[in-house]
Amino acid sequence: MRAALLQLTSGDDPQDNLTQVLGMVRQAVDQGARLVLTPEVTNCLSPDGDHQRAVLRSESDDPTLPALQRAAADAGIWLLIGSLALKTDDADGRFANRSFLIAPDGRIAARYDKIHMFDVQVSESETYRESKRFRPGDRAVVAQTDFATLGLTICYDIRFPHLYRMLAQAGAQILTVPAAFSPVTGAAHWEPLLRARAIETGCFILAPAQTGTHPTRHGTPRRTHGHSMVVAPWGEVLLDAGTKPGVYTVDLDFAQVADARARVPSLNHDRQFGGPDV
Secondary structure, eight states: OEEEEEEBOOOSOHHHHHHHHHHHHHHHHHTTOSEEEOOTTSSOOOSOHHHHHHHOOBTTTOSHHHHHHHHHHHHTOEEEEEEEEEBOOOTTOOBEEEEEEEOTTSOEEEEEEOOSOOEEEEETTEEEEHHHHBOOOOOOEEEEOSSOEEEEOOGGGGGOHHHHHHHHHTTOSEEEOOBOOOHHHIIIIIHHHHHHHHHHHTOEEEEOBBEEEOOOSSSSOOEEEOOOEEEOTTSOEEEEOTTSOEEEEEEOOTHHHHHHHHHSOGGGOOOOOOOOOO
């Protein structure tokens, strides 16, 4: 089964981003992809909260979602929208960071709201407080396709291995990790974290990423790490897209999932234990 990862440099204009993504989806389909994946915050990557409040929409009003549903239906493909930044009805005005799996008939097969918020200080000059603008989700999600079961995650989730273990034990054979990773943490941790989650679970890891310096009309432009990746269930890196935007394809053999899990069946070896005492 051929998958295509779209590596984007999304800016703060949702319409410009949509035009770019639709063109890349067509390229992926022309290259034979049955599953196409976009990165985190496909619709709008902005450092400015006021600008986000001005241009973002709720799920029911967002123009990116129905346009990509139509694109999936027209091509007859599965499409993982890595995430969209969306307005919510929350009293505190925080957004949702929501991933969507679109079926070949255009329906929404699954939704997942990012659980873990990126609240970190990675250097003296680089601080993130995702929870100030985005509300965390509270539910893990698996979704069935006609070729495999997917477990949906987003970006900072990758640092929480218990989530991935639960998804694999619930039947996931592919774990999706759309991201907009920091260049600092990306250079140090992106590849080893993705490989670890693949090895621990015996799953394919599909991780489409934002890359480069993101155009913005408001605030200091943000930079992201790139290096969209596909990791096999035994831990081999099948694809590293580097830092150039584009469409990157890989062929997946799902027999590798069963093989890795038969060789090291650790998903079946959980034991109850006590402690530590604090």
